[in-house]
Structure formats: structure tokens, C-alpha cells
Amino acid sequence: MAAKYSNQSRYTVAVDCIVFGYDGKNLKILLVKRALIPLKGRWSLMGGFVAKNESADQAASRILAALTGLTNVYQEQFYTFTDPGRDTQERTISIAYFSLIDIKKYKESISDAYQAEWFSIKDFPNLIFDHQAMVKMAKKRLQYKATSHAILFELLPDKFTLPLLQSLFEDVYETSFDKGNFSRKMLSTGLLLKQRDKDKTGSKKGAYFYKLDRKNYQQNLHKILKLVPNPNSIL
Amino acid sequence: MAAKYSNQSRYTVAVDCIVFGYDGKNLKILLVKRALIPLKGRWSLMGGFVAKNESADQAASRILAALTGLTNVYQEQFYTFTDPGRDTQERTISIAYFSLIDIKKYKESISDAYQAEWFSIKDFPNLIFDHQAMVKMAKKRLQYKATSHAILFELLPDKFTLPLLQSLFEDVYETSFDKGNFSRKMLSTGLLLKQRDKDKTGSKKGAYFYKLDRKNYQQNLHKILKLVPNPNSIL
Numbered sequence: 001m002a003a004k005y006s007n008q009s010r011y012t013v014a015v016d017c018i019v020f021g022y023d024g025k026n027l028k029i030l031l032v033k034r035a036l037i038p039l040k041g042r043w044s045l046m047g048g049f050v051a052k053n054e055s056a057d058q059a060a061s062r063i064l065a066a067l068t069g070l071t072n073v074y075q076e077q078f079y080t081f082t083d084p085g086r087d088t089q090e091r092t093i094s095i096a097y098f099s100l101i102d103i104k105k106y107k108e109s110i111s112d113a114y115q116a117e118w119f120s121i122k123d124f125p126n127l128i129f130d131h132q133a134m135v136k137m138a139k140k141r142l143q144y145k146a147t148s149h150a151i152l153f154e155l156l157p158d159k160f161t162l163p164l165l166q167s168l169f170e171d172v173y174e175t176s177f178d179k180g181n182f183s184r185k186m187l188s189t190g191l192l193l194k195q196r197d198k199d200k201t202g203s204k205k206g207a208y209f210y211k212l213d214r215k216n217y218q219q220n221l222h223k224i225l226k227l228v229p230n231p232n233s234i235l
Numbered sequence: 236m237a238a239k240y241s242n243q244s245r246y247t248v249a250v251d252c253i254v255f256g257y258d259g260k261n262l263k264i265l266l267v268k269r270a271l272i273p274l275k276g277r278w279s280l281m282g283g284f285v286a287k288n289e290s291a292d293q294a295a296s297r298i299l300a301a302l303t304g305l306t307n308v309y310q311e312q313f314y315t316f317t318d319p320g321r322d323t324q325e326r327t328i329s330i331a332y333f334s335l336i337d338i339k340k341y342k343e344s345i346s347d348a349y350q351a352e353w354f355s356i357k358d359f360p361n362l363i364f365d366h367q368a369m370v371k372m373a374k375k376r377l378q379y380k381a382t383s384h385a386i387l388f389e390l391l392p393d394k395f396t397l398p399l400l401q402s403l404f405e406d407v408y409e410t411s412f413d414k415g416n417f418s419r420k421m422l423s424t425g426l427l428l429k430q431r432d433k434d435k436t437g438s439k440k441g442a443y444f445y446k447l448d449r450k451n452y453q454q455n456l457h458k459i460l461k462l463v464p465n466p467n468s469i470l
Contacts, residue, residue, distance in 0.1 A: 008284050013317075049243045055317045
């Protein structure tokens with residue numbers, strides 16, 4: 001390698017991961033207790049430094065796998081935080097990612113080393129540095145992306161009922177839907193395949209299971225926009 | 236400031252700017268001849284290093300102002316490029332921005348120092364490093380964003396005709412529209428205010444001027460989606 005760029009500043013570069021999960025009732029985020037000085041022991045997003053020979057994507061996957069035991073997780077870079085004073089230890093650029101995981105899979109493979117805990121997106125502790133702003137932006141990006149990609153289905157089991165899907169959409173878009181209206185609009189998207197069996201845990205009558213129609217969903221995804229109460233507040 | 240993080244690598248951090256402009260006929264990007272070793276003299280995006288006391292947003296504005304003389308330009312961070320080998324001189328993280336400028340304004344204030352030139356987005360020289368991939372992603376982001384934000388109007392004069400608007404949309408979405416169909420759909424979005432005067436440079440009959448209805452455009456912006464031939468290829 002040639003001589004380096006002269007007279008330029010160099011900074012540590014980190015990734016921070018906003019991990020979303022859904023437990024069938026609430027949209028949640030996974031937080032850890034920070035293991036480093038400064039602010040050791042405070043609640044924080046899971047993060048780490050980008051090492052010499054890896055890209056930020058690779059660093060984010062490595063860090064998420066160390067925490068959750070999971071690989072092949074949906075993960076997306078969404079914004080880079082660069083305020084000169086954001087990290088009080090030294091100037092650190094943070095490339096933020098959000099990921100979506102199935103909470104049940106996670107439970108089977110969790111590492112205890114990080115003191116990780118799930119918190120409702122509606123009620124979680126104060127976070128260090130600019131991590132609060134990262135969560136806020138990640139949620140907005142999730143709302144935005146979910147209008148045109150099947151990413152929310154990553155948070156659900158393979159078979160799900162309309163009430164479960166409605167509860168997830170209500171949490172993500174911070175709204176409540178009329179039940180009949182939600183079902184009608186959701187079915188009209190052509191995204192769902194009705195199954196023969198029912199979930200009878202919620203009521204005697206039960207609720208039919210559905211699966212995402214992976215064959216035709218590319219053409220129909222943008223129809224989810226119809227479900228969003230005010231697309232212009234998020235798009 | 237406390238002791239630094241120990242044993243961590245540090246990298247130079249740059250911003251690169253994809254500057255879009257529209258000259259009334261073609262969507263263009265602004266390129267410069269690189270002033271630094273390596274690859275000095277080769278075509279490149281306009282970029283520079285993030286200095287000690289500035290954020291990436293501030294660096295991007297500073298660099299764009301130095302090149303174009305323009306401030307208060309629409310500018311948006313869209314992706315951070317981190318491949319360990321992307322810069323052959325030393326490891327450099329690049330935070331990429333796209334901006335939209337009115338080519339006419341630019342012409343009045345251009346700095347000659349950078350040997351900058353506009354190229355059609357359909358035909359421009361090979362670029363250094365991963366700048367080709369940056370342009371590709373910036374264009375996709377522009378397509379995506381323009382379905383729900385009035386950003387394409389940043390590229391147009393205050394008053395414009397429907398043929399001019401159609402030509403811009405055709406360039407951005409790489410398609411051609413039927414004239415009657417485009418006009419009908421565009422007017423049905425409720426985004427445009429018809430003016431009393433006509434542009435008569437194109438034909439004897441002339442074409443009415445329109446302005447963006449800035450009072451009501453927030454509610455109507457997502458209707459632009461109707462104009463996009465295949466929303467799922469870009470959303």
C-alpha cells in the first residue's frame with residue numbers, strides 16, 4: 001500500500017444495531033448493558049468497532065451473531081451518525097443498522113454474556129450517547145420500509161392469524177385499526193394465503209391462519225400503503 | 236477528554252457527493268477531476284475528508300459550496316461505503332450524499348478550480364474506486380424518494396410546463412410516458428397549480444406553465460406513486 005493521506009484525522013468507526021423483535025403482543029427492542037468505559041453498565045444498543053479487514057456489514061453481522069447466536073438475519077444499514085461530540089471518549093463514527101428477528105428463535109440461542117434484555121418500544125430505559133435518536137430513526141425507517149417490503153413478516157411465525165398481524169401493524173404504525181376494515185384491506189392486497197386450520201387459543205370460534213404468498217408478493221407489496229393511516233407522515 | 240479506546244483501528248472518513256442537475260433535456264451528474272494521489276486527474280465524484288470539528292453533513296455542505304458556490308442546497312446522506320479495499324491509498328470510510336441543484340444557478344457561481352463538468356446520467360466516464368456504485372445507488376434513492384417527496388421540483392425552475400416535467404420524470408424513471416396519460420395522472424395528484432401564461436418556445440400553440448402547489452402538497456405527494464410504471468422495482 002502506498003503512503004497514507006497526509007494531515008488527515010482518523011477516527012474509530014463503530015456499528016450500532018437496533019434489533020427489533022415481536023413477541024405476539026408488543027414490538028420490542030433488544031438492549032444490552034454497556035461493557036466499556038465510559039458509561040459502563042448503562043443501557044445501550046448492541047455495538048462494536050469495525051475491525052481492520054471487515055466491512056461495516058460484516059461487523060454488524062458478527063456483532064449480532066455474538067449477541068443472539070443468529071446468522072442470516074434481516075439487517076439493513078440505515079444511517080451514519082457523525083456528530084463530533086457524540087461519543088465522549090473519543091471521536092467515533094457510528095454506522096447504524098436495524099435488524100428484525102423472531103424472538104422465539106432468539107430465546108433458544110441467547111448469549112448470557114451481554115446482559116441483554118427486550119424492552120417494549122413504547123417504554124425502554126434512557127440510552128447512552130445518541131442511541132435514543134438512533135432508535136427513533138430506526139423505527140421511522142422500519143415504518144417506511146414496511147410500506148413496500150415484506151419485512152414485518154420476518155417478525156412473525158410462518159403461520160399467523162389476522163389479529164396477530166393487526167396487532168403488529170398497530171404497534172409499528174402507532175395506531176389502532178378497525179378490525180373489519182384492517183382484514184378487508186389486508187386481504188385485498190393479495191399478499192396472504194388462507195390456510196385450512198385455525199388458531200383456537202384466542203377464542204372458541206378461532207381465527208384462520210394465513211401465510212405470506214411468497215410467489216406473488218413482489219407485485220402486491222406497495223398495496224400495503226393502503227393500510228397506513230397517513231402515508232405522508234412516514235414516507 | 237478521557238483516554239482513547241485502546242487497541243482499536245482508526246480510519247480516515249470522507250464524504251462523497253452525487254450532484255444531480257437537470258438542464259431541461261437531460262438528468263445530469265457533476266463530476267470533477269481528482270486532485271489527489273492516487274488516481275490524480277481521473278474523473279471522480281466531488282468529495283473530501285471529514286475534519287475534526289465538523290459532522291458529515293457539515294463536511295458535505297462545505298465541499299458542495301466550495302465546488303458550486305451554492306449553499307442551502309437539498310442534500311441527503313444515503314449510504315456509507317465501507318469495503319476495506321475501496322480506497323487504494325489507505326482504508327477510508329465514505330459517507331455518500333446526493334444533492335439536487337438547479338443547473339442555471341450553478342452556472343453563475345461555478346468555481347473553476349475543480350475542473351468540474353456535467354455529464355448525462357446515461358453516458359458518463361468511468362469513475363475511480365467505488366464511485367460508479369455510488370452513482371447507481373444514488374439514482375435508485377432519488378427514484379425512491381421522489382415517489383413521496385417533492386424533490387424533483389428542486390431541479391426545475393419555479394414555473395414549468397407539463398412537457399418539461401414529463402421529460403424529467405422520463406429521465407429519472409428511465410421510461411417513456413404517453414403524453415395524455417402522464418398529464419392526466421399528474422394533474423389528478425392535485426400537486427400542480429395552472430398559471431395563466433404559456434411557454435411558446437416549443438410550439439405555436441404553446442404549453443401552459445404550472446407551479447407546485449406548496450400549500451397542499453404534503454397530503455398529495457404519495458399520489459406520485461401512481462405515475463411510476465413499476466413501483467415495486469424501486470420501492
